Amino acid sequence: MDETKRYSNPLIEQRADPYIHKHDDGYYYFTASVPEYDRLELRRARTIEGLRTAEPVVIWTKRQSGPMSANIWAPELHRIDGKWYMYFAAAHTTETNEGLFDHRMYVLENASDNPLEGTWTEKGQMITAWESFALDATSFEHRGKRYYVWAQQDPNIPGNSNLYLSEMENGWTLKGPQIMISTPQHDWEKIGFSVNEGAAVLKHGGRIWITFSGSATDHHYCMGLLFADEDADLLSPAAWTKLDRPVFATSEENGQYGPGHNCFTTGEGGEPLLVYHARSYKDIQGDPLYDPNRHARVKAFGWTEDGLPDFGVPEADTAAAPAAEIGSDR
Structure with missing residues (x-):
């Protein structure tokens, strides 16, 4: 595994569910869940390290009541058909707070070249087969088709969430079948909650x-891992294989706990990078969701001789890079 390039760890403190998009305009764009769960932020820089001190820009703030008014989680920025899309999950508030963890997935759109500028328009809820708890959407293109992957609770399957895949009509609409590609089945997926997300x-x-x-x-x-052959019908559940073991987990030795909710990007030299969050301590007071110290982290990874990704173990905290090396030019 090539780990010659190292990054400040954590890269950005108190930013969970981190997402970095490397765009062809020469910038890295970063978004994540903020501890207050009340807004969507974007920042950009010419380098990965530059994101650490880049100025965040608030592009959207939660509503005061009703849908999209609580627990704004896991934003992701995608460029589709010449426009920017921000996917995120949000809950709703009621007089009894019953909806605080009843999330749905939503979409914002921006036609500006620079997503830190222009107008973000609400495209509404991403409609799926069920009206149930749903979150953590991502999107990818393969052979001329665009797909949407997300986590959702099927009312007919015990557990908190499974992973689903569907083809997209456009940046805010699904089409065709919606198939389940993974459900929690191993012990390591079901500790505390039965979750794939x-x-x-x-x-x-x-x-x-x-x-x-x-x-x-x-x-x-x-973190767990699924894979399918690039020539397979991705909308066939049989095309997907899941490893029976986690591929990235807590490292007591390095003082890194609960690594996950990752994305992928590439470094300035084209090397593959794993972006994830983790805490630097094990014991948490109260509900872990309200502990703010899931920090955004970045590390290089490689591939095994068998062709599997080799993420290694979460790296120990490091001193931040000197400011002169950061280059947070907006």
Whole structure:
């Protein structure tokens, strides 16, 4: 594994569910869940390290009541058909707060070249086969078709969430069948909660790889792996194979706990990078979701002789890079 390039760890503090988009305009764009769960932020820089000190721009703030008024989670920025789309999950508030964890997935659109500028328009809820708890959407293109991957609770399947895949009509609409590609079945996916969520897509070696996260958001949180042949019918559940073990998990030795909810990007030199969050301590007071110290982190990874991604283990915290080396030019 080539790990010659190292990054400040954490890269950005108190930013969970991190997402970095490397665009062809020469910028890296970063978004993530903020501790207050009340807004969507974007920042950009010419380098990965530059994101650490880049100025965040608030592009959307939660509503005061009703839909999209609570627990704004897991934003992702995608460029589709010449426009920017922000996918995120949001809950709703009621007088009894019954909807605080009844999330749905929503979409914003921006036609500006620079997503930190222009107008973000609400495109509404991403409609799926069921009206149930849903979150953590991502999107990818393969052979002229665009796909949407997300986590949702099927009322007929015990557990909190499974992973689903569907083809997209456009940046805010699904079409055709919606198929389940993974459900929590192994012990490491079901500690605290029975969860498959936070999917991320990677293409390499003739395969489509999808990482995901399982279990509760404490030190048990970890990453699993699915894959399909690039020539397969991706909308066939039989095309997908899931490893029976986690591929990235807590490292007591390095003081890193609950790594997960990752995405992928490439470094300035083209090297593959894993972007994820993790805490630097194990014991949490109260609900882990309200502990703010899931920090955004970045590390290089490689591939095994068998063609599997080799993420290694979460790296120990480091001193931040000197400011002169950051280059946070907006």
